[in-house]
Amino acid sequence: MPRTEGEIGEHVPLSDHQYSIACGDFEAHVASVGGALRALTYCGEYLISPFDEDELMPGMRGAILAPWPNRIRDGAYTFSGSQYQLPINEIVTGNASHGFAFMQGFTLHEQTEDSVTLRACLEPQRGYPWRIRLEVRFSVTEEGFTERITATNLSGSAAPFGMAVHPYCLAGPEKPNGVNDWLLQVPASTFLRTDDRLLPTVDASVDADGGVFDFRKARPIGNTELDTAFTGFDGNVRLTDKSGHGVEVILGDGVRWVQIYSAHKAPGSGYRASLAVEPMTCPADAFNSGRDVVILEPGDETALEWAIRRI
Numbered sequence: 001m002p003r004t005e006g007e008i009g010e011h012v013p014l015s016d017h018q019y020s021i022a023c024g025d026f027e028a029h030v031a032s033v034g035g036a037l038r039a040l041t042y043c044g045e046y047l048i049s050p051f052d053e054d055e056l057m058p059g060m061r062g063a064i065l066a067p068w069p070n071r072i073r074d075g076a077y078t079f080s081g082s083q084y085q086l087p088i089n090e091i092v093t094g095n096a097s098h099g100f101a102f103m104q105g106f107t108l109h110e111q112t113e114d115s116v117t118l119r120a121c122l123e124p125q126r127g128y129p130w131r132i133r134l135e136v137r138f139s140v141t142e143e144g145f146t147e148r149i150t151a152t153n154l155s156g157s158a159a160p161f162g163m164a165v166h167p168y169c170l171a172g173p174e175k176p177n178g179v180n181d182w183l184l185q186v187p188a189s190t191f192l193r194t195d196d197r198l199l200p201t202v203d204a205s206v207d208a209d210g211g212v213f214d215f216r217k218a219r220p221i222g223n224t225e226l227d228t229a230f231t232g233f234d235g236n237v238r239l240t241d242k243s244g245h246g247v248e249v250i251l252g253d254g255v256r257w258v259q260i261y262s263a264h265k266a267p268g269s270g271y272r273a274s275l276a277v278e279p280m281t282c283p284a285d286a287f288n289s290g291r292d293v294v295i296l297e298p299g300d301e302t303a304l305e306w307a308i309r310r311i
Helices: none
Strands: 018-023 025-030 035-043 076-079 082-085 107-111 115-122 134-142 144-154 160-161 182-187 187-194 200-204 227-233 237-240 245-253 258-262 275-279 294-296 301-310
Touching: 018 115, 018 134, 025 134, 035 144, 144 200, 144 294, 237 275, 245 275, 258 294, 294 301
Parallel strands: none
Antiparallel strands: 018 025, 025 035, 076 082, 107 115, 115 134, 134 144, 144 301, 160 294, 182 237, 187 200, 187 227, 227 258, 237 245, 245 301, 258 275
């Protein structure tokens, strides 16, 4: 239900309404702010880096990123002959980053013991004058967790669109430099080189540069710093400890790219303590390159689906 004004002094968690679902050994906790997957456990063990319900969402954990993922150069782009300027919300790089759904309040549409569906409407605003409805369904079964996001253009003209989700995965206890000992498998053929503003420059084969970004076969992450978009997948992403236990991120409908981030810029105890594995429909600066941008005609919809399994 929508948040209504309460009594003065009433405490409302920073991430607002909370929803819990469970099935078998899996339990998920969802926050209405950002439509965020706030926590996910298997037999009480965290599979993603959680955050507290009364905590400002750190590092976009679990949030929906729309109507674009990643970055747009200078927040500027041209679409259908018109120029648009988005607010710059990543001051260090001078880019518009991760859309604005992560700040949106989602409302409950439907809930059962093992699923919850939330909805939000992204209203037209400066730099993005289209109305987009987002519906996200979170569900758990005895096999794992699935999230499916459906976006519908409610405007009277075509809109450029992209989206992603931003979970930080765990293959063991969350601690500084924990990712160094984990094994990563990213069965992708290509990665995007980026400049110092994290904007794409050129495609490269994963076996370039001595294979620094070649994770087609599982291997330790070590000291490698990753804030890298991969594409050309022939399987799913796996993150495990040395014994082979961890998570598999299943890439479903709409997923053409995955951004991997080693949290090497995270402050304090979050430093390299988890690995962001971000299923995306398009890469950084796609509104300028046009690469894999979805053009949503009035009334059209598009979807992104991903899942996590315990391995």
